[in-house]
Amino acid sequence: MPKKSSSPNWTQVARLLLTSRLLDELEERELAPAGKVPYQFSAKGHELSQILLALQLTHPHDAATVYYRSRPFMLAAGLTVKEAIAAGMAKSGSPSEGRDVGVVFSMRSKPNPPGPPSLKGKGGVSVLPSSGDVGAQYTPAAGWAQAVQYHRDAMGEKEWDKAIAVAHGGEGSIAANGFWAALNIASTRKIPMLFFIEDNAFAISVRSHLQTPGADLSSNLRGFKHLCIIDGDGADPEDAPQKIAEAVAHVRAGKGPCLLHLRVPRIMGHTFIDDQSYKTENEKRNEAKRDPLTRLQKFLPDLDWTSLERDVAAEVRAALDEVASWPDPEPRSVTDNLFAAVVGADGRPPLPETSGTRINLIDAVRRTLEAEMTRDPRLVVFGEDVGAKGGVHGATAHMQEKFGDARVFDTSLSEEGIIGSAVGMSLAGLRPVPEIQFRKYADPATEQINDAGTIRWRTAGKFCAPMVVRIPVGFGKKIGDPWHSVTGEAIYAHTLGWRLAFPSNAADAVGLLREALRGEDPTIFFEHRALLDTAIARRPYPGDEYVLRFGEAATLAEGDALTVVTWGAMTHRVAEAAQTSAGRVEILDLRTIVPWDKSRVLESVRKTGKCLIVHEDALTGGFGAEIAAVIAEEAFTDLDAPLARMAVPDVPIPYNMGLMNAALPQVADIERKIQSLLAF
Ligand SMILES: Cc1ncc(C[n+]2csc(CCOP(=O)(O)OP(=O)(O)O)c2C)c(N)n1
Structure with missing residues (x-):
């Protein structure tokens, strides 16, 4: 078996490649046609380079952002076969608990990833929450790379030294804003970030010459300062490990970012339902010839491929049998985890200091x-x-x-x-x-x-x-x-x-x-x-420990005949406008819009029977409409007048002062509205 100093464990690579391949085939042949995996993205052709990369990410503070074709990387980073199947089938027990598409992954660093034995117990690469938006994966990776430097240099946490961030993407994604934003940040700040570009020549059906001039990103970027560029064949067992090791070593050594541009075939359609009618038969034949699996089989002639394949097939089948019986996520859990659980409202926060400048x-x-x-x-x-x-x-x-x-x-x-x-x-x-x-x-x-x-x-x-x-x-x-x-x-x-x-x-x-x-x-x-x-x-200044809970409106004035709900700069206009109706108008300053103090607003409206909402954002679909809807739903029978809103009409804020004043609710306008509602 070929062996070089930087040589990967080829048996492990072969096993992971076969696992990914058999998972794709299971989905393509069985699960997707049966509707059990609603969204199937094949990684066939991309496996070898991704696996080799994952096995290089051996630092406990390495992180990667991935994309929907990164499942081989995930398997090599520690995703189990059961988790992979459960993700596609949206089962409970899958990484996202059925919330996200099965190949849109995130994964906390696993304690015992499949990398070298030296990694055991240290944890493998963290996979940051990926996005369905092509191009959105790049700038979060740049943020992680900046944080590596901050932990090491500003916080003195030496254990972050030599950690890196990697962002995966296809050649189509290099036309997206996020790619350029991250490339600019990474090379300007010389952060430890690897751009891992898997160039399969198609973004769904669009060819590379429409993504970058001349269809060749790396040659176009040659003049970019502080950026190391490496090109290679990601499906070639000779070339790929060397180029990947070189790129990772460059970034780990603190020499700045690297763009590794690897060409790979996309052997299947973009997704399961893509018939690839836009490819010629010749193109499809050439892609099949570049298949990394057949090339690896030739490269490793002494490996017992038949028994390895039998083992992997048995593992995949056993995993499917088990996962098929896992339950679906509990429907009531759908609203869980949007926000952090409110932790112990442990007593009231300290009162503000009210004296002083x-x-x-x-x-x-x-x-x-x-x-x-x-x-x-x-x-x-x-x-x-x-x-x-x-x-x-x-x-x-x-x-x-x-x-x-x-x-x-x-x-x-x-x-x-x-x-x-x-x-x-x-x-x-x-x-x-x-x-x-x-x-x-x-x-x-x-x-x-x-x-x-x-x-x-x-x-x-x-x-x-x-x-x-x-x-x-x-x-x-x-x-x-x-x-x-x-x-x-x-x-x-x-x-x-x-x-x-x-x-x-x-x-x-x-x-x-x-x-x-x-x-x-x-x-x-x-x-x-x-x-x-x-x-x-x-x-x-209310003090260094003063905190104000979100969702608690301030009552600026009490009154029994009209509630005015407002926030921001309009608060002060409302207060001035209500001066002539003291004791009749209750003024609530929401202070926070999410969450907003629904119960205080409803309580006040139930008392006064009337409500005016004043804001500066445009009227149509403004937040006042939400408040009005809630009052109409929950306090309709308490109302003695139509709900009223004052806001900027549906125009931008103008430059001319007269025009601006015509757009913004003025004190006199608010006062007139208050009087008419009081008289209603
Ligand atoms: C912002 C955004 N625009 C469009 C899409 C739809 N879309 C999904 S994948 C894709 C092609 C991406 O191609 P590439 O980056 O080359 O990766 P590949 O699928 O070839 O591996 C498109 C247009 C999307 N997901 N996000």
């Missing part, structure tokens, strides 16, 4: 961040201009001087990169606090935000990515425009798995930010631009 909301944010960073070394603050400049709004002023540039740092201009990296850092045990400069500029991060929110649910509670994303929102004191003045909270209210805070004053900002930073769920924290440096939002 009144500070700006922006200063309250900075002070809270500093206090929490002093307390928790895992906290890292980053975003565009947050370092030397201290943020375009000044929230992080002088923090880099105090905490160093490993903990407070500028990023490249990539919101996908900022949030995707935050996901990887969080999965690696850090507490990322990214800043997005303005609400509108979170748009490019939408995919990562959506995917981060569902990690806990998709992995049945095995993973979560707590982080706090700070976002300045809304119109400014004397300025507005369509780009810098968006609030758009309704979008995030509809973004699953995220908590959303929208404080209206400095003290609430402190309590909610601290609660978010100490919590276990991803949280979006809105900072209203018109309130950052404004007398009405100033409050005494």
Whole structure:
């Protein structure tokens, strides 16, 4: 049997390859046609390179993000045959408990992976929650690689030294935003990240010349600084192990990222139902000739392939027989694990200190961040201009001087990169606090935000990515425009798995930010631009231990004839507008949109019989509509007047002051509405 110094255990490789192959064939021939595996993706042709890679990931802090064709890698990283079958069949006991497509994997590092004996008990590669979105796998891996450096250098955890992050993807995925965001971050910051590109020449049916000019990514990238590029044949038992070992060694040695571009055949269709009518017969014949299984059989002529295949077939069949009897997930469990379980509401949190100098909301944010960073070394603050400049709004002023540039740092201009990296850092045990400069500029991060929110649910509670994303929102004191003045909270209210805070004053900002930073769920924290440096939002600093639970509205005024529900900057306009009706109007500042204080709103409306909701986000589908729907459903018989909403009509915030004032609810408008509802 061939043996070189870096030579893998070929019997183990052969066994894993056959296991993957027989699993694919079981699904293609039996389970998919019978409807027992609804979504089947074959890895035939991709197996050898993936297995060889997994066997190289021997560091206990190595991590990988994978994609839907990565099952051979998963098997080599420790996924059992039973887990693989159960995943496709969506059984209870499968890695995602039937929540995610059977090949969209995540896996905590297994204590005894199939790698070399030296690994026993140390744990193998962690597989970070993967995504169905092609391209979304790259920036979380970049975040993990950044966290490797942070653990090692900033936290002095030497055991992270030489750990690496790997992102798998096809050649189609290299056209996606996430690939470029991660490539830019990895090469700019010289982080230990391997891009493992499996080039099978087809993205479903689209050929490579439409993904990258000339169909050759590696030659196009030759001029990219700090990036090692290695090309090879991923189905060749001679070439693949050498190239993979070389690439892994480069990254492990701390020489920066590497892009390993391996050509492999895709022997089957994109999925089970793809008939490959877009391929010529010649192409299909050539792909079959490049099959890594037949090449491995030729490469290992002395191996007893017949008995190995008999063994593996028996193992797969026995696993199927057992898994077939596993139950389906309990239907009632469907809503479990969207958020962390609420842990012991152990008494009331400390009351706020109410004396002392009144500070700006922006200063309250900075002070809270500093206090929490002093307390928790895992906290890292980053975003565009947050370092030397201290943020375009000044929230992080002088923090880099105090905490160093490993903990407070500028990023490249990539919101996908900022949030995707935050996901990887969080999965690696850090507490990322990214800043997005303005609400509108979170748009490019939408995919990562959506995917981060569902990690806990998709992995049945095995993973979560707590982080706090700070976002300045809304119109400014004397300025507005369509780009810098968006609030758009309704979008995030509809973004699953995220908590959303929208404080209206400095003290609430402190309590909610601290609660978010100490919590276990991803949280979006809105900072209203018109309130950052404004007398009405100033409050005494409530203390370094002050926390405010999410989902508890503040009662700003009590009244018996009308409830006004509001939040953010509109809170102050409502308070002013209600001054002429003191004692009649009850004002509730929601403070958090997810969760929102449904019970307090219903209690108030049941008492007053009338409700007005005032917000700054656009009217149609705004969060006011949700509140109105809940009141209509649950307190209809208590109502004495039609539910009313005031919001920006369905237009962006305009630049011209007169136009802006025409769009935003004004104090006088709110006052008139209150009077008409009181008179109803
Ligand atoms: C963002 C996004 N766009 C489109 C799709 C649909 N889709 C799934 S796989 C795929 C092709 C990906 O090709 P490639 O990256 O080359 O991987 P391969 O399937 O060839 O291994 C497409 C277009 C998706 N899942 N996500």
